[in-house]
Amino acid sequence: xxxxxxxxxxxxxxxxxxxxxxSLRRRVELQNSGLFDKIFIMIxxxxxxxxxxxxxxxxxxxxxxxxxDYLACGIDPSKSTIFIQSQVAELCELAFYYMNLVTxxxxxxxxxxxxxIQMRNFETSIPVGFFTYPISQASDIxxxxxxxxxxxxxxxxxxxxxxxxxxxxxxxxxxxxVEPEILLPDNAACMRLPGTDGKAKMxxxxxxxxxxxxxxxxxxxxxxxxxxxxDHIRVEDPGKIEGNTVFTYLDAFCQPExxxxxxxxxxxxxxxxxxxQRGGLGDVKVKKFLYAILEELLTPIRERRKExxxxxxxxxxxxxxGSEAARAVAANTLADVxxxxxxxxxDDAELIAEQSRKFxx
Numbered sequence: 001x002x003x004x005x006x007x008x009x010x011x012x013x014x015x016x017x018x019x020x021x022x023s024l025r026r027r028v029e030l031q032n033s034g035l036f037d038k039i040f041i042m043i044x045x046x047x048x049x050x051x052x053x054x055x056x057x058x059x060x061x062x063x064x065x066x067x068x069d070y071l072a073c074g075i076d077p078s079k080s081t082i083f084i085q086s087q088v089a090e091l092c093e094l095a096f097y098y099m100n101l102v103t104x105x106x107x108x109x110x111x112x113x114x115x116x117i118q119m120r121n122f123e124t125s126i127p128v129g130f131f132t133y134p135i136s137q138a139s140d141i142x143x144x145x146x147x148x149x150x151x152x153x154x155x156x157x158x159x160x161x162x163x164x165x166x167x168x169x170x171x172x173x174x175x176x177x178v179e180p181e182i183l184l185p186d187n188a189a190c191m192r193l194p195g196t197d198g199k200a201k202m203x204x205x206x207x208x209x210x211x212x213x214x215x216x217x218x219x220x221x222x223x224x225x226x227x228x229x230x231d232h233i234r235v236e237d238p239g240k241i242e243g244n245t246v247f248t249y250l251d252a253f254c255q256p257e258x259x260x261x262x263x264x265x266x267x268x269x270x271x272x273x274x275x276x277q278r279g280g281l282g283d284v285k286v287k288k289f290l291y292a293i294l295e296e297l298l299t300p301i302r303e304r305r306k307e308x309x310x311x312x313x314x315x316x317x318x319x320x321x322g323s324e325a326a327r328a329v330a331a332n333t334l335a336d337v338x339x340x341x342x343x344x345x346x347d348d349a350e351l352i353a354e355q356s357r358k359f360x361x
Contacts, residue, residue: 005030006146006180008042008085011062012052015069016209017294018193018202021252022152022185028074030150030183039080040144040326041070043319046086047136050129051120067315069212072305077318083326084319085140090330094337095132095139101168102135102161110134112157119205138162142177143330150183152192154201173340177333193252198227198245210294212301219298223291228283235282241273246286253293262292 007023009015015024031039043066048059063084070082085091107113113134117126129136134157141149141162149159159182166177192201195208202209210222226246232239241247254269266272272289275281308315338344345351 002037003035003148004144004146004178005036005039005148005150006042006141006144007040007150008044008140009066010044010048011059011066012048013062013204014065014211014213016202016204016211017249018209019069020073020212021193023150024070024073024075026150026183026185027080031074031076031079036148038144040146040329041075041080041082042085042140042326043067043083044085044140046091047133050127050133050136051122053127053129063319064312064315065213067319068305068308071308071315071318072212072301074304077322081322081325082318083322087323088143088327088330090327090334091136091139091143094143094330094334095136097337097341098135098138098165098169099132101165101172106161106164107131107134110157110161112154115154119203134158134161135165138165141180142166143333144326145178145329145333146180147178148183149180153184154192156182156184169337169340173337176336176340194245194248196222196226196245198243212298213305214298215302216295216299219294220291223287223294224284226287226290228286232283236279238279239276239281239283241277246283246290247273247276249290250286250293253290253297258289258293258296261296263289 005027007027009019009023027039027041030036043063045059045063048062049056052058067082071077075082113131116130120130122130137158138161141159142165149155149162151159159180163179166179169177195202195206196210197206197208199206199208210219214222223246226249228244228246229240231237250269250272256268259266259268259272263272266275272281272286276286335344335347339347342348
């Protein structure tokens with residue numbers, strides 16, 4: 001069995017820096033590493049509809065936005081299979097079978113589900129599709145026999161539930177499914193990048209994102225309005241690093257070479273932090289440094305996106321071909337699942353012969 005990656009995003013809007021540090025940057029590195037036999041990247045539109053069923057146009061319009069962000073970041077269709085979840089019908093059938101292997105109480109205990117329900121204020125009015133999306137995600141992962149799922153730490157309970165489902169299926173029906181492993185970001189600051197307002201998570205709904213496709217001016221505005229240390233009122237005041245969004249972003253994006261380029265007064269991030277902590281360093285200077293770093297990162301992404309925007313039919317063709325390729329792989333897995341569950345009636349010559357003997361004496 002080769003090493004296979006399955007990962008993806010919900011198309012509820014353009015992708016932002018949280019997506020980039022949490023998974024996108026790593027996906028490109030893994031894609032180009034040569035360590036994996038196959039890489040599947042899913043635009044999870046069916047999953048997005050579980051809490052956007054009354055607004056399918058939102059999902060429809062954002063399919064291309066997510067695809068453009070993928071391509072702009074360096075996802076290569078010749079190395080990675082980009083596909084649309086709803087175009088692989090086999091995923092629904094797999095999820096239907098997996099539902100028999102999971103209890104309601106187990107879903108209710110899933111920390112990620114509990115958090116998402118609270119964020120959306122669903123309370124008792126939880127759409128069934130949304131409630132069961134850990135099962136759907138298990139279907140997505142196992143359909144492609146993924147060995148590795150790059151994701152943030154908030155997705156750990158989801159991957160563990162997928163492992164449980166695969167393990168239970170194999171225990172009942174025989175060794176059929178692969179148990180996936182999560183691949184977390186190697187930079188602690190990238191585990192969950194906070195929003196620009198200091199909230200726990202960068203979120204489209206909270207409006208605290210820096211999008212990969214934002215203009216230079218939009219990025220500057222977001223950075224200059226970032227949450228820092230509320231007690232750092234005067235330049236001479238000592239400042240706190242912990243909970244300071246600007247320094248969290250520097251932890252995620254700053255490299256040693258950035259100091260020589262943009263702020264030669266310092267030789268390292270530790271030196272910059274020490275100055276801020278003892279006082280005498282204003283927030284504006286630190287924010288300008290962060291803006292320069294982000295602009296270096298985002299400018300080539302912005303430019304590649306504009307090139308792909310010139311040929312949208314070509315982008316849709318990539319998605320169509322990727323979805324066809326993904327469906328072929330999922331169909332093979334589904335055939336194995338049906339065989340293991342002994343519901344492959346028309347392909348089972350032994351069953352037909354046995355029944356013939358039974359009724360013909």
